[in-house]
Amino acid sequence: MVQVRDVRQAPPRDVVELTGVTKVHPGGVRALDGVSVGFARGSFTAVMGPSGSGKSTLLHCAAGLDRPTSGRVVLAGQDVATLREPKLTAVRRAHVGFVFQSFNLVDSLSVWDNVLLPQRLAGTRPDRGWARELLARVGLAGREKARPGQLSGGQQQRVALARALAGRPEVIFGDEPTGALDLTTGRDVLALLRSFVDELGATIVMVTHDPAAAAWADRAVFLADGRIAGELSSPSAEQVSARMMELTR
Template sequence: MVLRAGTRVATTTADVVWLDDVTKVYAGRVRALDGVTVGFARGSFTAVMGPSGSGKSTLLHCAAALDLPTGGRVVLAGQEVGALREPKLTAVRRRHVGFVFQSFNLVDALSVWDNVLLPQRFAGVRPDKAWAREVLERVGLGGRERSRPGELSGGQQQRVALARALAGRPEVIFGDEPTGALDLSTGREVLGLLRGFVDAHAATVVMVTHDPAAAAWADRVVFLADGRLAGELAAPTAQQVAARMTELTR
């Protein structure tokens, strides 16, 4: 979908997530998002970039239904999230969304296996253990099911977080700087895994990043500045992304 600021457009079945003229205001004064309209299609990998304070994390939180917009609409997996109340909103997130964050957010007292299955158990659904084992194999952690997070490296912990996000077969995976705490080699491996799941399973990934090299793994990059859309790049290269970011920070 072509994006534009402040223009209402019709969502399509290809969009797993759709933001329509979304505004988010904090404390009655700080306008973190200002009329953002953008869709994220099935089977696509989108990176979201912009200068500090541009609204990247706010966009991610609104798109993932972690926060509600002040104005406009957010449609997630066919549900308009502003029309939902808890616990229905929580149920939609648990059924359709996976999260991968910079800080891993693992439970230290639980094993790798229990961390991976935790969201499904919270959701009250029967875990697909065969798929969970396959996911752990794919992220290179087969045989480490009984390990605790403290026994793993940072890269391995992020792999657990990725396996946890994928174990419920979500339609969309949101990543907030998922490689920000990793070294270059491990970060590439995690990005390769995300890219692979998009290509093999038609998953949708929306990833906030500050790294042009990470953004180059995506199908497109959406840029924000001062809470507004500031263009996009399709099939981006790291050099193109870096040049665009330089323009936005001048």
Template sequence: MVKETTRSTDVVELDGVSRTYPGGTAVRALRDVTVSFGAGTFTAVMGPSGSGKSTLLHCAAGLDRPTTGRVRLAGTDIASVREPKLTRIRRAHVGFVFQSFNLIDSLTVWQNVLLPRRLAGKRPDRRWAREVVHRVGLTGREHHRPVQLSGGQQQRVALARALAARPDVIFGDEPTGALDLGTGREVLALLRQSVDEFGAAVVMVTHDPAAAAWADRVVFLADGRLAGELAAPDVDQVTARMTALTAAGVR
């Protein structure tokens, strides 16, 4: 499961990013985080509960705005870009795979897969979409609706939808969290394939050391700060690092 990839251009760069949520007691979810993610690389983001994992992903993807710092996505500084330009940038460069699948129940598999390109006002590449549907094992189910599919099949649709738009980066937020062990492994293999064969960057938030071991590196967060990283991780290394971080937070 350990991969050899060549890091190339950084697709996503966070430079000194902090994110504070106002309220009675302000919550500092991220604190001066600087990290980058290159094309053709698979990065897992891990940390104890409340460490800022999802906030990092949302800021990197342009779904949330940093309080301070810069975020560059495919060469564009998006921290101060306003909607709808930011939406256009996301549609052009980003794919998403979430734990909850986020499929449109009234659409077929095929319609869900083509949706991002259509929302972007671009003609879908049907030949490529058919190839992606085949690669994720959904040939013959193109006209099914999500309710007719298993959870693993729905996650395959979500991944096909992300890949069909040819994104520079795919963000996954616990993409295997709702799946059984075998199905989760299949989805991770497909994410791995999207890096190795399609050259995308994959950034995946996970709590599972076994899932993280599919990545080229693991970036750790604790209390909103970077807390180190592991290259070519294995399950034991990731588990040991997570155990240490969790124990340090309890004290």
């Protein structure tokens, strides 16, 4: 069995912290307006809100994919809002994993090479034993040589999950990771995400529009008009639905 770094042994602290973050897009559109929120190590957070509330912008700023207009974004102890390329890219590759709705696999590469790709791009030595264990965890042991086109949508998302975890990142960001999946397959993917938190101490921040998906999280954070509009601990789908209805009135 490969030894896994259990981040739950580390001192409690937020892996990602946004302080007074504002993001103004060209044309003066204010996507985020003074957002302050933290995401604790070893936690699963769902980020929710009406369309246009700033969910994806928050995710992109938190992950260092987009720069805020003002405010601080501390990721793994570094203020990524102030970093220049290529240092910012190096921080993302070392500390962040991504899972998107569209899977974003490379069609010409095998499952195995897709999982190891981020580490190879980062110039680090892939941990092949850990990659094999991840593929076993997501139910794809024996499919290492398959290409994405030979897999179902659910299987492709499982590859994306294994890829996100392959470098043992500080935090995994998911942007609607079950949005392209059917109900049953989506539930299986959410169960895997939950297991990564409970068994490996992973930190997951997931944008979703689905109250049932948010119910798998430890916490649901709500946005409205680019501002934090409250949160729920141990949310149920019914509680999330009720809160969303309030925000859309």
